[in-house]
Amino acid sequence: MQIDRFELADIHHPVVLAKTIHTLLGELEKAVPITEVARELDIQEVRVDRFGGFEGMLLTDKARSTGCILANSSKGNRRARFTIAHELGHFLMERHQLSDGNGFKCMAQDIRESREGRMHLRQETQANQFAIELLAPAYLMTSLFKTDPDLRDAQRLRDHLDLSLEACVRRMVSSRDEPLAAVWSFKGQVRYFVKNDGFPFIAITRNGPLPKTTVAHHATANGRQGFTEMDETDPYVWTGRSHVELFEQTRVAPNGHAVTLLWAELPDEDDGSGLRELGMPGFR
Ligand SMILES: [Zn+2]
Structure with a gap:
């Protein structure tokens, strides 16, 4: 070198x-x-x-x-x-x-x-x-990313880059194109969260409990270690919005710590320009 x-x-x-x-x-x-x-x-x-x-x-x-x-x-x-x-x-x-x-x-x-x-x-x-x-340069990460966001990718990144899982989850959230957020919790209480620019508002608060209707709450309450699948969830409790499609996945660690990945699919804000691009008449 x-x-x-x-x-x-x-x-x-x-x-x-x-x-x-x-x-x-x-x-x-x-x-x-x-x-x-x-x-x-x-x-x-x-x-x-x-x-x-x-x-x-x-x-x-x-x-x-x-x-x-x-x-x-x-x-x-x-x-x-x-x-x-x-x-x-x-x-x-x-x-x-x-x-x-x-x-x-x-x-x-x-x-x-x-x-x-x-x-x-x-x-x-x-x-x-x-x-x-x-x-964590992009060229060392992208081959480890699957098509859809998945916390298992962050764990593989951790082992490949010899970095903490926390740093790898943050890096995944900031570098993927999808609207993503990650929420860290300890024994069912929110510690902190991060989100990328595309993700809507996060409605939960630090030190507050994980909302009871979430997959994260159930996964941490039963304490079973490992990953849940990425499942559709109630968007309102996480984002304060109901017209968002939201998916969540949690990884529960042995010591009461957990991290939850949130993936939003936002409704298209169609102002008619999409139709015009396709050569179709829009409303004026
Ligand atoms: Zn310093």
Whole structure:
């Protein structure tokens, strides 16, 4: 492997930066060797250990003349791989301002959540965008996707890319064309959710219960581990709308955690233009 940091100078967009690294790396057949990539890009040391008080740390200076990454492995090595990529993002995006004199210290909520707004949060969001684009490039994912959205694809992605299931579900939701959302729950209580641009409003609330009429509620209540099939469900309890066709599938884990994939089929908003395209007269 030979990649030169010089080739990445002046790239400030996280996605473009990660894609350029992949162009330099060439096609990989398996998970991105993130520690080797970081070392090639002038990170002198990557330490993965059960650190306390932070999720990831980058020791560096303003000019990025040197870099050392610490990644917390107390939530697993797959999570730590994402953290290494996140810190590498702070290192390469030289406009990111150091959080103290010695570099960056990133907490669990920095690495999971994507919020826009203040500079600190914008930097964290960009580091996460860089990390997922670097660790889950489109060409390593698409061959694993079946025709229809399926949580089993995210599980295969997890094993193929050596990433957490959570990161893979988020990536699947953001990269597929269908209107999708994912809801994470613990013992029947909603923890949080994400959706892509095409998915309508989500009517449930954080920390509230999974609605009783949902497949997710039944699957988590009976506690049987594994996947349900993708079934049609009541759209109103999930989206506050009844004129949407909605399907849901849940994966129940052994420890009370579950994730539910929602797939909406929206009614066509036909303004007559479709008819005109077909050469048929529309109403005026
Ligand atoms: Zn960070």
